[in-house]
Amino acid sequence: MAEAEFDLARCLASVLQHDEEAARTLVDRLYPQVIRIVRGHLPRRAAEQDLAQEIFAKLFSKLQDYRPQQSVPFENWVSRLAVRTCLDALRAEKRRPELRWGDLPEEQAAWLEFMLADDSAPPDSDAASARELLDRLLSQLKSEDRLVITLLDLDQKSVKEISQLTGWSIPLVKVRAFRARRKLRKVAQVFRERNVHERL
Amino acid sequence: MNDFDKRWQTCAARARQAPARSESPPPGFAMRVLGRKPSAMEMALEALWERLAMRWLAGVAAVLVVCAALELPNLRAAPLLKPGIENTVTQLAWKL
Numbered sequence: 001m002a003e004a005e006f007d008l009a010r011c012l013a014s015v016l017q018h019d020e021e022a023a024r025t026l027v028d029r030l031y032p033q034v035i036r037i038v039r040g041h042l043p044r045r046a047a048e049q050d051l052a053q054e055i056f057a058k059l060f061s062k063l064q065d066y067r068p069q070q071s072v073p074f075e076n077w078v079s080r081l082a083v084r085t086c087l088d089a090l091r092a093e094k095r096r097p098e099l100r101w102g103d104l105p106e107e108q109a110a111w112l113e114f115m116l117a118d119d120s121a122p123p124d125s126d127a128a129s130a131r132e133l134l135d136r137l138l139s140q141l142k143s144e145d146r147l148v149i150t151l152l153d154l155d156q157k158s159v160k161e162i163s164q165l166t167g168w169s170i171p172l173v174k175v176r177a178f179r180a181r182r183k184l185r186k187v188a189q190v191f192r193e194r195n196v197h198e199r200l
Numbered sequence: 201m202n203d204f205d206k207r208w209q210t211c212a213a214r215a216r217q218a219p220a221r222s223e224s225p226p227p228g229f230a231m232r233v234l235g236r237k238p239s240a241m242e243m244a245l246e247a248l249w250e251r252l253a254m255r256w257l258a259g260v261a262a263v264l265v266v267c268a269a270l271e272l273p274n275l276r277a278a279p280l281l282k283p284g285i286e287n288t289v290t291q292l293a294w295k296l
Contacts, residue, residue: 020234027230032223039221049226056233115207122210131215153212185204 008074016064027056033075034082040150041086043093044139051089055082076164083147083165090143099140099187101195108133116192140187145180152177 006029014022031052038051059081066077101109107129114120134154138146151157151165162173 023234024230027233028225031225031229035223035225049229052229053233053236057236060233111211115204115211118203122207122214127214127217128219130211131218134211134215153209154216156216181205181208184208188204 009068012063012066012068012074015060023060030056030059030078033078037079037082038086040155041083041090041147043089046089046093051086054089055085058085080165080167083151084167087143087147087166090146093143099136099191101191104133104136105129108136112137112188112191116188137184137187141180141183144176145183148173148176149180149184 011022011026015026034052034055035048038048042048042051059078062081066074104112107123107125110123110125111130111133114122138149147166148162151162159170159173163170
């Protein structure tokens with residue numbers, strides 16, 4: 001269905017009338033938005049397709065509660081649902097993976113050296129390795145801390161947008177971001193110290 | 201912003217340049233989602249059950265409140281039996 005032809009209100013009404021074709025169209029249309037959120041907040045041991053399916057299952061079961069007149073655009077409502085489902089999945093992650101310097105590929109180790117060094121230029125490695133290293137470091141944080149840093153620094157959402165997505169107040173988002181950055185620095189420092197001990 | 205934070209932001213800026221992966225749904229994804237979606241009958245039964253359960257809960261709470269209100273005047277501790285009856289029962293028990 002072409003972008004200009006898509007009538008969201010009619011599609012939602014049809015889905016609520018149990019029209020399978022409309023439901024399929026809605027899934028296809030929302031998939032890119034949902035999968036972007038899932039990839040940004042995926043627990044290490046979870047499969048992204050499973051989490052995306054869970055989000056859509058929740059979406060259909062809660063669709064009758066969505067009120068268009070409440071001035072919340074449907075896309076924002078879906079994003080909020082997806083972020084909260086990812087947060088629940090991150091909370092359910094029982095153990096955080098152990099971070100070991102020896103497990104890091106050379107490019108990721110270079111990025112970490114850069115972050116902890118006093119005077120060095122950023123490594124000339126590809127963006128994917130920087131992203132993987134950030135994911136590794138973020139996996140050491142609590143689910144809420146990881147979520148706020150991912151939304152703020154990687155997705156470049158504003159504090160207000162994060163507040164709307166998570167349901168946290170604006171001061172709470174700021175406090176969590178501040179504390180999360182501090183913890184992140186500590187994680188990186190502990191990681192380096194452990195590496196020094198391992199070398200000795 | 202301290203030095204670590206600046207360097208973190210540099211790394212995050214580079215990470216944001218990572219090439220986007222495909223965002224089109226894999227084949228059959230919508231079908232699998234719709235397969236998990238509860239059917240119309242299940243949803244109707246669930247809604248009906250939820251509505252009735254709430255009404256039953258409200259009804260039971262109302263009955264409990266009425267019972268409590270009716271019992272309120274009798275809350276004072278009353279003797280179990282009158283003294284005359286107690287004496288008779290004691291004598292009978294003694295003879296047995």
